[in-house]
Each structure stands twice: as structure tokens, then as C-alpha cells.
Amino acid sequence: MPREIELTHTSHIVLGLLSMSGEATPYDLKQMVAGTVGHFWSLPHSQLYAEPARLARGGYVTETREPDGRRRKLYSLTELGREALEAWLRELTPEPYMLRDLALLKLFFGADIQALAEVQLATHRQKLSEYEALLAARPDQGSAGPWLALDLGTRHERETVGFWAEHTQPGAEDS
Amino acid sequence: MPREIELTHTSHIVLGLLSMSGEATPYDLKQMVAGTVGHFWSLPHSQLYAEPARLARGGYVTETREPDGRRRKLYSLTELGREALEAWLRELTPEPYMLRDLALLKLFFGADIQALAEVQLATHRQKLSEYEALLAARPDQGSAGPWLALDLGTRHERETVGFWAEHTQPGAEDS
DNA sequence: AACCAACCGTCCTAAACGTACCATCCGATT
């Protein structure tokens, strides 16, 4: 009997990932997060064990067990879960984003911009090239969503690299 | 006697704001957050009542009371607090940002991009013009940090507006 | 047999979230 539970952001991520994979263990979810939404929306892996269980209580997913080996828990969407996901996707989303950037925060409070720029530039160049590699390997098949998201993510990275690059001492970090 | 407390992101924000204002009540902090870092780093106002008290326990700020009227609590940095803030500002900051964007998340999971774009575009155009207005009103005096931060924030907004604009039906939303 | 790396999962404490709720002050209306 499904108890009433609130669907949080984490819930929707789990529902979304399950809809993409059909069926997954918490460990699978953890791997999927790391390779996909984890790039911009991080969550502790412990949540990926707790949340599916919570969703099961609410009737949004079913919990079965691997017949063999470790008998790990396998989750997949119920009809209710799929509907909840689709309802969420259809809802209007006027909220702006939240950019939790420690470097930006420190910059605001007066940290030395060159010192920040130097390390941030390395980090974001790294990220940017990761994303570009992913984009380059895009198959023709499959849903567009993830690639569109990656496109926006890439633009943000590009912008960020540009910003920090303008604030490094010429020659201090380059090539 | 200061007890050991961990300094969290919230702590540093409070320390930073106190260093800018000299002295502030939680309500003042709330106002300051709304006008400054709140643009990119949101926190519930209840935190701004709890956190200074916590910092006082740790000896990072002092708590006094207004002599008159409401006798509100006034906080200001101690030497320890100032040092902690400066140490934090000096620390290396290699972490990338976290972009908590509900629209991006939904896009990833297959939401209709035009529906998203329409509302997001309105939101971000709004934000962008706010930022531009702030930037235009910049005084010559004062510390640069906030303006640099605002500059980066503005670039991200501009990028975001560009992205969503590319994905709206021509004429669907535009003036 | 011993070892190691990758795999897999649980648990715990503190902090953050979000919102409901409450109370006061002040100026403008009726």
C-alpha cells in the first residue's frame, strides 16, 4: 500500500534514470549519475540507496532482487512512477538556476582574482575538453535531451574559461 | 569559551557579509544576501538566524544587543573570525561549480524544449536586465569583488538567454 | 594462498532546506 511521499529533486532524478535504463540497482544509478547529470547536479551516493527505497514505499517503483549472485536490489518504474515523471516534465519551470560556485563566492568577498583564475582555469579547461569529447562522440541514435543539456553545459564552461582567462597574468598559466 | 565548530559555506558567507558591513543583525544579513550573493547562492533566511549564533559559539563573531527599541542581536567579527575569513579567501579553490538548473535537468530527461525555452527565456531575460542595470549603476568607489562576480554572473545569464532563444519557435515569445 | 582493485552497500552526524507561523511597527484609509 503506497504511503504518501513527497517527490523531491532527487526523486525525479531517480525516476528519470530508471525510465532511461528500464531497470537498475542503486549501484547502476550511481554510475549513471556520475556519467550524466552528476556533471551539473551532484548528490551523495548514499541517496541513491535511500531514495529508491523511499520511492518504492510510495509505489513509484518496484523493488525486485537479482535471482543470482549478490541478489542486489533491482528497481524499475511502475505506471505511477512513469506518470509522475511525465507530469514533472510537463510542469512549467520558471525558476532560474542556482550557480553554486565557490570561486565566484570568494571573488565576491575579495579573494585575489589571479590566484582564483589560475586554478579555476585549469579546472574548467579540463571540464570543457571532457564535454567536447563527449559531444564529438555523439551517436546519431537516441534521445536528444542529454545532448541538448550537454550543449548548454558546454556553453557555460566555455564562458567560464573565457572569464578566468581574461584575469590571468599573461603567460602565467598558458600552454 | 569557543567550542569547536566546522566552518561551512554558510559560515563563510556570514563572515564575509559581516566583514563588509562591520556589524549586522540577522535581518540585515537577510537583506544583504537578497541583494548580493543571493543572486547565485541561495539560502533560507532561517539559516541567517541560526548561523551567526553558531559562529558566536565558536568565537568567530560577537553577539551584542541593540540598546534601544527591539534590542535586536547585533553581530560583528572577532579577530578569529576575520582570520578565518581571510584564510578561506586564500585557500586554493579548484572545485568546479554546481549548476542546479531544474530546466537543464528536465531537458536532460526529455522535457519539451520549446515549452522550457519559453518560460526560461522570460526568466533569464529578466535576470539579465537586472544585472545590467546593476552594472550600469556601478560607482567608481568600493571593492571590485562584487562587480567581478556580477560580471561573471551576467555572462552566464547572457549565455543562457542565447541558448534558450535558439530553441524557441520563431515569433512564439519574442516582442 | 595471499593479495589487490574494483565493486557494492550501510550508517551516522551535522547541516541545509523550506516553509509555516507569529509578532511588531508604521503609515494610509475609512
Place this chain on the structure above:
DNA sequence: AATCGGATGGTACGTTTAGGACGGTTGGTT
């Protein structure tokens, strides 16, 4: 004088997240 609304100012509280410590299992090497 009474009332109203809005800005001011603050508390409480249940839930979710953060983030890491810790422990076990599996399968392949030396």
C-alpha cells in the same frame, strides 16, 4: 478612533542533503 496592509523581524520544526567513514564481496593475479 479603528482597521488594514505591508515591510520588518524572528522562531520552530520536520524532512532532505551532504559527505564521509566504514565494512563486505568478487574475481583476477602473482
